[in-house]
Amino acid sequence: VITYTTLIDGFCKKGRVWEGLVLVAKMIRDGCHPDTVTYTILIDGLCRVGTVDLGLRLLAQMRLVACFPNIVTYNSLIDGLCKEGRIHESLEVVAKMIQDGWPPNKITYTILIDGLCRVSMVDLALGLAAQMRHVDCSLDIITYNILIDGLCKVDRVEEALELADEMTRDGCFQDIITYSNLIDGLCKVGRVDSAFRLIAEMRHADCSPDIISYTALINGLCKEGRVHEA
């Protein structure tokens, strides 16, 4: 089972879910029965290629063969729905998972926060983040980065910068993604010079800018007409 499942995961990670499905058929013929992990990988793969509805169908099918979803299965579906902007349905899945005995974990929360940010519902995202603490899921660097990016994308760069300070106080070190988010946000509100300063600060923080950080900055310069500096 594990050998087959590993291969299926390989296909899914390459966006070749279809071949993964073919392989499941083969493993069954071989007398190996797909388990929860196998199904979860396929559901996740289907979600990634933009076919969440097929993922939901596969969820129904796995139950028929007495294979039951776990938290990863649910998280994969919630992420798929969120990435399509289907927040309402993702919350329905959350309700189901709770009924099913799987309370949301840190990843569930982070997925939802990301989903809310993607549809610009940043205040709700911040609210969820506050709620996370109450169920003693601490925010980690990924959650912080998502919120910082969300704030930047709605031009609330000042709040994003404050949150970046807060994450440091909280013991999460800003990484290359945090900085890139801020640089991009600053550029988009026309504060290219502050973005420049952040690039310098990155080196001091032992976090060298990469191609993405530079692209954000160069783009900002170009949009300002500062092509030469770019």
Add this chain to the structure above:
RNA sequence: UGACGUGUAUCAA
């Protein structure tokens, strides 16, 4: 021995 969460640009619609 196997599964889930974060960043830039361009083009497209």
